[in-house]
Amino acid sequence: MAAPLTEAAIQQVRQLVVDGELVSGQRLPPEAELAESLGMSRSTVREAVRALVTLRVLDVKRGDGTYVTSLRPELLLAGIGAAADLLQNEFTLELVQVRRILEPAATAMAARQITDAELSDLEACLHQMSVASSHEELVEYDEQFHHIVATAAGNATLASMLTGVSSRTTRGRAWRGVIETSATARTMAQHAEILAALRARDPKLAEAAALMHVSTTEAWFRTVLGAAGR
Numbered sequence: 001m002a003a004p005l006t007e008a009a010i011q012q013v014r015q016l017v018v019d020g021e022l023v024s025g026q027r028l029p030p031e032a033e034l035a036e037s038l039g040m041s042r043s044t045v046r047e048a049v050r051a052l053v054t055l056r057v058l059d060v061k062r063g064d065g066t067y068v069t070s071l072r073p074e075l076l077l078a079g080i081g082a083a084a085d086l087l088q089n090e091f092t093l094e095l096v097q098v099r100r101i102l103e104p105a106a107t108a109m110a111a112r113q114i115t116d117a118e119l120s121d122l123e124a125c126l127h128q129m130s131v132a133s134s135h136e137e138l139v140e141y142d143e144q145f146h147h148i149v150a151t152a153a154g155n156a157t158l159a160s161m162l163t164g165v166s167s168r169t170t171r172g173r174a175w176r177g178v179i180e181t182s183a184t185a186r187t188m189a190q191h192a193e194i195l196a197a198l199r200a201r202d203p204k205l206a207e208a209a210a211l212m213h214v215s216t217t218e219a220w221f222r223t224v225l226g227a228a229g230r
Contacts (some may be wrong), residue, residue: 009040009048017057017068028058028066055079073157080164096221098165100214103146106162107194107210108203109153118152122195129188138184145191149198149210183220190216 016022028034028049035045049066052058056075060066069075110118125145132138146166150159190213197206 003047005040005044006047006051009038009044010051012038012040013048013052014057017071022068024068024071026068027064028068073160074163077157077160077164080161081167093218093221095165096214096218099162100211100218102158102162102165103150103214104207104211106150106153106155106158107198108207109155109158110149111198111201111203111206113154114149114152114198114201118148119195119199121148122198126188126191126195129191135184138187142187142191149194152198186216187213 013022022028029037031042031045031049035042038045040048049058049060053060053066056069056078057071058066059069122145125141125148128141129138129145132141143166147159147163150162153159190209193209194206194213197209
């Protein structure tokens with residue numbers, strides 16, 4: 001946790017961004033000038049800037065200065081995945097439940113506006129999944145499939161959140177393929193159903209297909225975590 005003075009400086013700089021006094025791509029004033037305007041010491045401001053660089057709010061360009069980043073959702077929300085990776089095992093199921101809420105909605109949105117090129121990319125992912133030489137490779141193309149769908153939804157914030165909450169469950173999905181002999185065939189079939197619904201441009205069918213897919217994953221995690229608890 002940041003020291004109180006550093007935390008206060010962080011909040012002040014963040015407020016400047018929120019109020020529009022600092023905008024995307026803008027260079028920050030020199031350290032001494034910024035410290036004076038915030039009523040803080042230079043060392044405190046320096047620590048605050050370092051923290052905001054870590055949060056992807058600011059970017060230091062050596063020899064040039066410190067700038068406000070693009071503030072794009074995929075940049076600012078990248079920390080969700082890192083935070084999810086640090087959660088204890090008992091929260092894994094909660095992450096899957098969050099995915100169950102978000103992914104069907106994203107898939108329904110994608111059905112309304114997905115492009116032919118994105119449909120072709122999904123077809124390619126499905127093929128690569130079918131010829132994967134390992135469970136890890138299958139999961140890699142599984143993730144790519146869902147990333148394409150989330151991106152096709154046209155909502156960068158939603159796509160970034162989905163990527164973050166899904167990252168923690170990747171290893172479990174790979175183990176599912178090892179432990180459960182029918183898992184691979186079921187996964188392939190469910191992805192094919194999602195693709196068919198997207199190709200039909202049917203939001204309700206796409207939402208239902210995605211819900212069924214994530215619910216199956218959730219049920220498996222619930223069973224495994226329950227057995228581990230016992």
